[in-house]
Amino acid sequence: MAFQAAVRGLRAASTKQLLVSRNQLVRVSPRRWLNLQEYQSKKLMQDSGVTVQRFFVADTASEALEAAKRLKAKEIVLKAQILAGGRGKGVFDSGLKGGVHLTKEPAAVGELAGKMLGFNLTTKQTPKEGVKVKTVMVAEALDISRETYFAILMDRSCNGPVMVGSPQGGVDIEEVAATTPELIFKEVIDIFEGVRDDQALRMAANLGFKGPLEKQVMESLKIVNLSLKVDATQVEVNPLGETPEGQVVCFDAKINFDDNAEFRQKAVFAMDDTTESDPLETEAAKYDLKYIGLDGNIACFVNGAGLAMATCDIIDLHGGKPANFLDLGGGVKENQVYVAFKLLTADPKVEAILVNIFGGIVNCAIIANGITKACRELELKVPLVVRLEGTNVQEAKRILSESGLPITSASDLDDAAKKAVAAIAKK
DSSP states (O other), X not given: OHHHHHHGGGGGOSSOEEEOSSSOXXXXXXXXXXXXXXXXXXXXXXXXXXOBOOEEEESSHHHHHHHHHHHOOSSEEEEEOOSOSOGGGOEETTSOBOSEEEESOHHHHHHHHHTTTTSEEEOTTSOXXXXXXXXXXXXXXXXXXXXXXXXXXXXXXXXXXXEEEXXXXXXXXXXXXXXXXXXXXXXXXXXTTBOOHHHHHHHHHHTTOOTHHHHHHHHHTTHHHHHHHTTEEEEEEEEEEEOTTSXXXXXXXXXXXXXXXXXXXXXXXXXXXXXXXXXXXXXXXXXXXXXXXXXXXXXXXXXXXXXXXXXXXXXXXXXXOBOEEEEOOSSOOHHHHHHHHHHHHHSTTOOEEEEEEEESSSOXXXXXXXXXXXXXXXXXXXXXXXXXXXXXXXXXHHHHHTTOOOEEEOSSHHHHHHHHHXXXXXX
16 A cells, blocks of 8 residues: 555656656656556446436447447547546647547548547647557537536545545636635435435536526436446546536546455446556566566665655666666565566666665565576676565575575665665676
């Protein structure tokens, strides 16, 4: 959990960075956790009885054209599906500008999709080379006469979910909260009882929906049931809009999930699209390893997020640059150590490895056995500095010293960082 708290904010930044000193930032690869495509979130909402735009998903230009014809809509919106914001202002390497297009001609949908699918889309939140678009969403375009904001959030102070709404939607809700806090309305939800009718009506009134629209809003509040059903930590609808025809529609949705609930949300987590993730991150996650790639050349192999950040900082302090942020966690097994070394050595930037383990619930002997196995089987070619402290540390040091492997021992973290930096300087 500490690792998630330390790194979760990194996934949303357009230029992923981690502070390792007062004067230096290093770029990192994003860690997404579960992040669904827009059409996947809308499908979950649709299945829960929440009103969304009619839509189809296409993987080819011909499928997109056929979908546009099947919609029989007055106007169609075509959206590139990638895990990044700013799609509307993005640019494709095909030359097409914009990842979101409106048209009244189904034939144009096929032509536009042909310039999206298989091409990289670059936005303010993607790497500079962009992200390849493999799927597009073809949806009915609806006019919006009024935009509101609605979300379900988990609030520690309330010990459970809270409905948050504002009649000012379609904009940055943080700005609304800062400038006109009186336009932010909250309703605390009993996690066992669910949303009461009086709460739903009060929220509908606060959002400015009147008459027949109140009932529609109450139907949209089935989002609350969805959030509890799928173990969501956040369901944000911005905008929850009103159309000129008198419909209340969820036009966009962002859903965050509790990753600790994966064991009971297998259907939801099976939708995870890892094609946009760092391959090393994806592979590490299979073995319950937490990995973040950095720009340096000294690999950091640690247990605990705080220790990982401290290791990155002290490497930087001694003039080195961390190559990664790898957290073993607590219930480590020997095979995980081996896999971790395999991941670290797969990074061509790595010129040295620093192992920094503080064995509380971690048995240092398990780490030592994993290290010796990895060094032999992977034929480790880069310098290895190891600092171990804590549970069964004497046995661990005996294993390392009797292995006959070229492992440099360190007495403490400062000593380990100095030796790792010095090992690269000698090369």
